[in-house]
Amino acid sequence: MVQAVAPAMIDDTTIERSPGYWSTVWRRFRRDPVAMIALGVILLLILIAILAPYITPHDPYRGATLRRLRPPGTPGHWLGTDELGRDMLSRLIYGARLSLFMGVTPVFFALFIGSAIGITAGYVGGWVNTILMRTIDIIFAFPSVLLAIALSGAMGAGIVNGLISLTIVFIPPIARIAESVTTSVRNLDYVEAARASGAGGLSIVRKHVLGNVLGPIFVYGMSLIAVSMILASGLSFLGLGVRPPEPEWGLMLNTLRTALYTQPMLCALPGIMIFITSISFNLLTDGLRSAMDIKA
Amino acid sequence: MLTYIAKRVIYTLPIMLGVTIVCFLLVHLAPGDPLVSVLPPDASEQLRQQMMALYGFDRPYAEQFIKWLGRALGGDLGTSIRTNRPVVAEVSKAVSNTLMLAALATVIGFVLGGLFGFVAGSFRDTWIDKVASAISVAGVSVPHYWLGMVLVIIFSAQLGWLPPTGAGPGGSDNWVWDWAHIRHMILPAVTMSVIPMGIIARTVRALVAEILSQEFIAGLKAKGTSSFGIFKHIVKNAAPTALAVMGIQLGYLLGGSILIETVFSWPGTGLLLSDAIFQRDLPLLQGTILVLACFFVVLNLMVDVVQTAIDPRIARS
Numbered sequence: 001m002v003q004a005v006a007p008a009m010i011d012d013t014t015i016e017r018s019p020g021y022w023s024t025v026w027r028r029f030r031r032d033p034v035a036m037i038a039l040g041v042i043l044l045l046i047l048i049a050i051l052a053p054y055i056t057p058h059d060p061y062r063g064a065t066l067r068r069l070r071p072p073g074t075p076g077h078w079l080g081t082d083e084l085g086r087d088m089l090s091r092l093i094y095g096a097r098l099s100l101f102m103g104v105t106p107v108f109f110a111l112f113i114g115s116a117i118g119i120t121a122g123y124v125g126g127w128v129n130t131i132l133m134r135t136i137d138i139i140f141a142f143p144s145v146l147l148a149i150a151l152s153g154a155m156g157a158g159i160v161n162g163l164i165s166l167t168i169v170f171i172p173p174i175a176r177i178a179e180s181v182t183t184s185v186r187n188l189d190y191v192e193a194a195r196a197s198g199a200g201g202l203s204i205v206r207k208h209v210l211g212n213v214l215g216p217i218f219v220y221g222m223s224l225i226a227v228s229m230i231l232a233s234g235l236s237f238l239g240l241g242v243r244p245p246e247p248e249w250g251l252m253l254n255t256l257r258t259a260l261y262t263q264p265m266l267c268a269l270p271g272i273m274i275f276i277t278s279i280s281f282n283l284l285t286d287g288l289r290s291a292m293d294i295k296a
Numbered sequence: 297m298l299t300y301i302a303k304r305v306i307y308t309l310p311i312m313l314g315v316t317i318v319c320f321l322l323v324h325l326a327p328g329d330p331l332v333s334v335l336p337p338d339a340s341e342q343l344r345q346q347m348m349a350l351y352g353f354d355r356p357y358a359e360q361f362i363k364w365l366g367r368a369l370g371g372d373l374g375t376s377i378r379t380n381r382p383v384v385a386e387v388s389k390a391v392s393n394t395l396m397l398a399a400l401a402t403v404i405g406f407v408l409g410g411l412f413g414f415v416a417g418s419f420r421d422t423w424i425d426k427v428a429s430a431i432s433v434a435g436v437s438v439p440h441y442w443l444g445m446v447l448v449i450i451f452s453a454q455l456g457w458l459p460p461t462g463a464g465p466g467g468s469d470n471w472v473w474d475w476a477h478i479r480h481m482i483l484p485a486v487t488m489s490v491i492p493m494g495i496i497a498r499t500v501r502a503l504v505a506e507i508l509s510q511e512f513i514a515g516l517k518a519k520g521t522s523s524f525g526i527f528k529h530i531v532k533n534a535a536p537t538a539l540a541v542m543g544i545q546l547g548y549l550l551g552g553s554i555l556i557e558t559v560f561s562w563p564g565t566g567l568l569l570s571d572a573i574f575q576r577d578l579p580l581l582q583g584t585i586l587v588l589a590c591f592f593v594v595l596n597l598m599v600d601v602v603q604t605a606i607d608p609r610i611a612r613s
Contacts, residue, residue: 143552154581281432
């Protein structure tokens with residue numbers, strides 16, 4: 001009899017437990033129409049990038065000298081053709097692959113490396129902190145655009161070099177946030193208590209530090225994606241980064257510059273794609289920030 | 297406060313040293329021979345060795361660095377491999393052109409951004425706020441090199457009001473402040489101003505909203521202070537941060553002008569940098585980056601010092 005009663009009592013008390021942090025965030029986020037639209041646009045762009053081979057009307061690499069620089073609205077080529085007669089719509093769709101990849105990947109790498117550096121510096125403290133954070137300060141002392149362009153300019157054009165330079169540029173701000181959060185968490189009473197009761201360094205980092213660091217870092221990383229999209233396409237626009245004949249929005253913008261006077265609408269198209277992507281990431285970040293109640 | 301400033305200056309010195317090391321090493325990241333752009337492909341090994349010795353590339357890195365730094369401190373950044381002219385001469389001319397453009401862009405960005413931010417913050421959560429905030433989000437999200445192209449399409453190609461490229465009839469060597477030259481600055485400066493505009497608008501909006509929610513504003517209102525009086529209080533409280541953001545943005549514009557200068561062929565540091573990169577002119581690349589990075593570090597220092605002078609609370613915290 002006693003055993004039969006006990007589960008019912010537990011049920012009564014657990015049913016009314018408060019919703020978790022992330023479900024609260026999601027509930028608030030859902031009520032923000034602008035952020036939801038931005039999320040929808042980003043998911044759509046990702047879907048387009050994945051499905052590119054199935055939804056493109058033409059081969060994005062094959063051109064024809066006879067139908068170069070056709071304006072948007074040309075039958076068979078909805079968005080016209082580029083300077084080599086390649087279908088713009090197909091190239092813009094395929095461009096989503098490389099442009100999103102070039103914009104998002106460096107932020108992810110920087111998130112991993114930057115948090116690792118910041119958490120190590122913050123948790124270990126002492127001279128380790130000094131060496132790591134002063135090195136970070138030096139990289140941070142360069143204006144970001146200049147450093148990205150200087151690094152990829154020195155290493156030479158190419159996707160990998162572009163990714164490396166952008167990653168290096170994004171590491172310092174992330175490491176700084178991770179370090180300051182870790183340092184403040186490390187001295188909190190409950191972390192002291194955990195340490196006093198014998199918890200090892202790694203388990204404290206995993207259980208207490210990561211939980212506090214991930215939120216702000218994640219939101220900050222989201223806001224970097226917008227910057228990264230513009231910068232990555234900018235590198236390709238300059239002739240660093242992605243090289244022809246690959247379809248990438250920044251590179252397309254560069255090669256179409258020759259048609260600025262003859263086909264202005266055509267030239268503007270790749271930039272509109274970069275703009276839409278970057279503004280969606282910015283609005284998504286703003287929505288997340290207010291849902292998570294994090295100050296900028 | 298003086299101790300704070302002294303501390304801040306001393307703290308900058310190791311950063312400066314680090315920056316020079318990064319600039320020096322940058323060149324050695326480059327794949328292949330640093331002399332590839334000066335030597336003919338069929339140059340003899342003997343000639344190559346001679347040139348290596350002439351430029352000092354045959355010495356150990358540490359020795360090269362110390363020599364390079366020593367010369368740089370004396371104002372000698374080496375010779376451009378491409379033009380054979382001193383790097384310092386090339387860079388200083390370009391810096392003044394970029395500075396002109398960036399300063400104008402910062403002023404435009406500050407005035408517009410301050411206005412949008414102030415309006416948005418004062419009418420928080422109304423449609424005015426939404427419009428002003430939308431403009432500022434667009435400002436930070438727009439690929440500015442693309443915006444530059446769009447402005448050229450509209451104002452040069454279609455309307456024919458403003459020139460699309462260059463720095464005017466006198467070029468950068470014979471720049472005069474007359475309309476024939478200034479009209480060349482308008483499109484690049486407006487394009488450049490978009491990012492600081494967005495950032496300053498967002499900063500000012502947050503500042504104004506925060507100040508308006510403080511108790512002393514309610515106190516002032518209860519006392520019957522006019523709205524202009526309250527406006528003065530808001531400006532006084534928001535100005536230090538807004539000015540600091542503006543100063544840092546100027547630094548970012550100076551360092552990040554390459555994309556816009558490429559679009560408009562503006563003869564500044566950005567164009568110089570892109571020449572240096574694509575013609576593999578390593579001394580020029582090294583020198584330009586060094587000057588721009590030092591500018592940025594010093595500017596940040598100045599912003600900090602000025603901000604402390606305006607608002608002594610910073611030194612105490």
